[in-house]
Amino acid sequence: MVGIITYGAYIPRFRIKTEEIARVWGANGKEIAAGLGVMEKSVPDLDEDTITISVSAARNALLKRDVNPDDIGAVYVGSESHPYAVKPTAVTVGEAIGATPVMTAADYEFACKAGTAGIQTCMGLVKSGMIKCGLAIGTDIAQGAPGDALEYTAAAGGAAFFIGNDDVIAEINHTCSFTTDTPDFWRREGQAYPRHGGRFSGEPAYFKHIQGAAKMMLEHMGTKPSDYDYAVFHQPNAKFPRSVAAMLGFTSEQIKPGLAVPTLGNTYSGAVPVGLSATLDVAKPGDKIFVTSYGSGAGSDAFDITVTDAIETEIDRKASPSVADMLNDKVYLDYAQYAKHKGKIVMQK
Structure with missing residues (x-):
């Protein structure tokens, strides 16, 4: 039996309504927003990126269930917004949760399915007996050019799954x-x-x-x-x-x-x-x-x-915020504030 032994998510508090984005871009923007069915989207804080969101999601998973860091043999972070072109996100996440140095780590990139690819890799390593537990994370600070249809939906957030075979809460059949x-x-x-x-x-x-x-x-x-x-x-x-x-x-x-x-x-x-x-x-x-x-x-x-x-006996789902809790905990930004948070405008020094 291989599956999820604990999980956690993280969503930034900041939001911008799609009607606010449409206000900036005019009539065409309102038409785009109406067709997407998205009322608002999350926005990263000024100091948040794929690494910090990944660490927060992993720590929320560990609040639900304690996992011995020595048992974590692999860390994979799937994203298309890794902060560095050459410097893995996964090793920083592993260090932050105490899993280093005895682990394999890698960054995955396959657009929006990189996180689930990490789950598959962890499943294979656990099934083969090479590791006891692996961590797979899917996280992004999504990009969308100003005025493009993507800007109305490109958001920030992610989730982490510890994959193992010890009292799994959800078996991946x-x-x-x-x-x-x-x-x-x-x-x-x-x-x-x-x-x-x-x-x-x-x-x-x-x-x-x-x-x-x-x-x-x-x-x-x-x-x-x-x-x-x-x-x-x-x-x-x-x-x-x-x-x-x-x-x-x-x-x-x-x-x-x-x-x-x-x-x-x-x-x-x-x-x-x-x-x-x-x-x-x-x-x-x-x-x-x-x-x-x-x-x-x-x-x-x-x-x-x-x-x-x-799922009723091995984890405490109330020990860290649920997705619904995080979606309801929000602070709205106007477009100028949003642009600053997203790095679309940068203050000259």
């Missing part, structure tokens, strides 16, 4: 992936903001890959959507996950607990990890969770998860 070379979204070295293929990002990118991985999982497991209590799909906006859920046969009630994007925005590599965290916040023993991530470029990872009795 199976995982599979669906991957092709589909250039729907990209950012070249040195560029501040990514570019995207507009409508091309929906089909054949997002919908093809999520459906490909999801249908493969259902076939491998011999299950159907109604066999699951909850489902989490990558959420770049509020429209896409609702649409793909309906296409696959999942209901709005199944995806509701993990659908954080309307009041969070798109946290890129953190999107599915945060959605899974929100679902685990309310899950009960025996619940089954269906998860499918998506990363531009492009690929999807799917997971079949069963919540165990240990």
Whole structure:
């Protein structure tokens, strides 16, 4: 039995309403905001980045359940906003939680599915017996050029999962992936903001890959959507996950607990990890969770998860803030303050 032994999320307190972004960019901006289904998004504080968010999420996981640092044999941080081009985020996170020096560490980058790729790697290492426990994190401070559609959703946040086989709170029964070379979204070295293929990002990118991985999982497991209590799909906006859920046969009630994007925005590599965290916040023993991530470029990872009795006995879900708690703890910024927080304007010294 390999799965999640504890988990934690972190979302910055600051927010900006999409109507405030639209106010700056005029009528076209209002039309863009209306079509995304995102009312507001999180904004990092001036001193927050992918490293600090990753550390906070990992520490929130450790508040729920104590993990011996000596047992943490791997740390993987998935993000497309690592602070350094050459200097791993993962080693700083490992040091901050006391896991160094006896661990393997790496930064992953596969657009928005880098966090779930880290979970798969930890699963393999635990199953092989090479490590006792691994830490997989999906975190981003997402980028969006001023006035671009991405600016209305690009948010900040992430979640951390300790993967092991000792009294797991959620068993990962199976995982599979669906991957092709589909250039729907990209950012070249040195560029501040990514570019995207507009409508091309929906089909054949997002919908093809999520459906490909999801249908493969259902076939491998011999299950159907109604066999699951909850489902989490990558959420770049509020429209896409609702649409793909309906296409696959999942209901709005199944995806509701993990659908954080309307009041969070798109946290890129953190999107599915945060959605899974929100679902685990309310899950009960025996619940089954269906998860499918998506990363531009492009690929999807799917997971079949069963919540165990240990979620009631081995962790204290009240020991650190729930996703709902963090979403409700907010301070609003105007566009000028937001631009300063995001580094879009810099004070001259």
